[in-house]
C-alpha cells in the first residue's frame with residue numbers, strides 16, 4: 001500500500017477522503033437521508049472532531065468511514081482503499097488491522113478481564129491469547145493501570161477507567177485510524193477531560209488519524225481541526241473552536 | 253477466539269448452568285428411558301439368550317414369538333433328527349404352571365423341561381447344586397430371584413425366607429423338591445423360572461395332551477443355517493428359525509403388539525423437548541445477551557466464520573458437559589436400580605450414540621438460531637446505544 005511508505009506520498013498524508021458521500025436509511029415515505037453529500041478529508045497525524053446537532057449524521061458518517069456501514073453513493077477512500085471494492089470478509093479484516101474503535105458505552109466484554117479485553121483486537125488478528133494479554137498489559141501501564149486493575153472485570157471499574165481500557169483496546173494493535181463516537185458523554189466533565197488528554201497524547205502519532213464525534217464543547221481544545229456537520233453535510237472545517245460560525249440549528 | 257468464546261460462556265454462570273442442566277436432564281431422560289426400553293426388549297428373548305447352544309429352534313408354524321407356545325407331537329423330534337445336516341435335536345418344554353406356596357396361595361411359574369438324557373437348555377449359571385441333580389425324582393432347580401422373591405415362604409410375622417435346596421414344593425399338585433438354585437436372565441413377565449426334566453414336566457402337566465414346545469437343533473459344523481432351516485421346514489412342515497431370527501421375530505412382535513414403543517417414544521420425545529425448551533432457549537438468550545459484544549467483535553475485525561466457530565464451540569461445550577453428566581447420571585441410576593430391583597436396564601454403546609446424537613441435534617439447532625442472528629448482525633449497531 002502506498003500509504004505505508006514513510007509519509008511522503010500524497011495518499012499518506014490523507015487518511016480519509018470522502019466526496020459527495022450519501023446514505024439513506026429506509027425507503028419511500030420512511031426514508032431518512034442521513035448523509036446528503038459529505039465532503040471531508042482527514043489527514044494522517046491529526047485529531048479531527050466531528051461536531052453538530054443531534055441527528056445530523058455524525059454517527060452515520062463515522063460508521064461509513066470505519067467500514068461498518070456501506071455508503072450509497074459518492075466516494076470514500078481510507079488510506080487509498082475503498083470498502084466498496086472489498087468483499088465482506090476483506091472489509092472486516094481491513095477493520096481488524098487498520099481501525100480502532102472507542103464507543104460511548106465502552107462495549108467491554110463483561111466476562112473478560114481488563115487485560116483480556118485490551119488484548120482482544122490482537123487475538124482477532126491471530127495472536128495467541130497469552131501473548132496478546134502480555135502486550136495488552138504494556139499498553140495498560142501507559143493508560144495508568146496497575147496489576148490489580150488489569151485483572152479486574154470491567155464491572156468493577158468506574159466509567160472513566162472503563163473508557164481508558166477502551167482506549168487501550170483501540171490502540172493495542174496500532175491501527176492507522178481511530179474512530180470515537182462521543183467518548184466522553186457518559187463521563188463527568190473532569191473525567192472526560194482526562195480521557196481526551198489520554199487520546200490526544202497516546203492516540204495521535206505518525207501516520208495515524210483520529211476522528212472524534214462529540215457534543216461536548218469543553219473538549220474542543222484537543223482538536224487539531226473541527227468539522228461541523230448539519231443536516232447530512234459538512235458545513236465548515238476550522239482549525240479551532242473560536243473560528244466556528246454559529247450553526248443554523250443549536251448543538252445541544 | 254476460542255479463548256474468548258469460552259470466557260464468555262463460563263462468565264455467564266447462571267445461563268451456563270441453566271443450559272447444562274437442561275441438556276443433562278434431556279440426555280438423562282433419553283438415555284435412561286431407552287436403556288429401560290432396551291432392557292425390556294432384551295428380556296422378551298432372554299430365554300433365547302440363556303439357551304445358547306442350539307443353532308436352530310423348530311416350532312409349530314403358527315408360533316409368532318418365543319412365549320407363544322403351541323405344543324407339537326413328541327415324534328417331531330425324531331423327524332427333525334432325520335434331516336440332513338442336523339448334528340443333534342432335543343425336545344424342550346416350556347410352559348406356565350401354578351406352584352402352590354406353603355400358605356396355600358398359588359404362584360404362576362415358568363416351567364422348563366429339559367431333555368432327560370442331555371439336559372440341553374439348562375440355566376446359564378448354577379448358584380447352588382448341579383444341573384445333573386435334576387435327574388433325581390421330582391427334582392427342580394429354581395432361579396435365585398424367584399427363590400428369594402415370589403417363591404419365598406412368608407412367615408406368620410411377615411418376614412420372607414428364601415426357598416432353599418431341600419425345600420419341597422407342589423407344582424400342579426405334584427410333589428417336587430428343590431435340588432438347586434440358578435441364575436437366569438430376567439424374563440419379560442418376571443415370573444419365577446423352574447427347571448425340571450422333560451419327563452417330570454410331563455407329569456407336572458398331565459392334562460396337556462401335547463408337551464413339546466420346541467425342538468432345539470445343533471447343526472453339523474460348516475452347515476449353512478438358513479439352508480438347514482429350509483430343509484427342516486420342508487421335511488417336517490414345521491417352522492425353523494435360527495436363534496437370531498427367533499430373537500428378532502420375538503422382539504418385533506413385542507414392538508408391534510405392545511404399547512411399549514409408544515411409551516418409550518413419548519418419554520424420549522419429552523426429554524428432547526425439555527432439552528430444546530430449556531437449553532435451546534437459554535442458549536439463544538445467552539447469544540442475544542451477548543449480541544452487543546458479538547457486534548463489537550465484528551466491528552473490531554472478527555469475521556463471520558470466527559463468530560460461527562465461537563458459537564459452535566460454546567454449543568459443543570455445553571452439549572459435551574450436559575451429555576456427560578446426563579449419561580453419567582443415567583448409568584449411575586441404572587447400576588443402583590438394577591442392583592436392587594428387577595427393573596430392566598441395558599445400556600449398550602448404541603444407546604450412548606443415540607443420546608449423543610439427540611444432544612448434538614439440540615445443541616446444533618439452538619446454535620443455528622444463534623449463528624443466524626449473529627451472522628445477520630450489522631456491525632454498525634456498535635455505535636447505537
Ligand SMILES: Nc1ncnc2c1ncn2[C@@H]1O[C@H](COP(=O)(O)OP(=O)(O)OP(=O)(O)O)[C@@H](O)[C@H]1O
Nearest residue numbers: 025026032033034053054055056057058059060061
Ligand atoms: N439504522 C438506521 N435506520 C434508520 N434511520 C437511521 C438509522 N441510523 C440513523 N438513522 C437516522 O439517520 C439520521 C442521522 O443519524 P445519526 O445517528 O448519524 O445522527 P448523529 O448525528 O449521530 O446524532 P446523535 O448526535 O444524536 O448521535 C437520524 O435521523 C437517524 O434517525
Ligand SMILES: [Mg+2]
Nearest residue numbers: 058059060181
Ligand atoms: Mg450519534
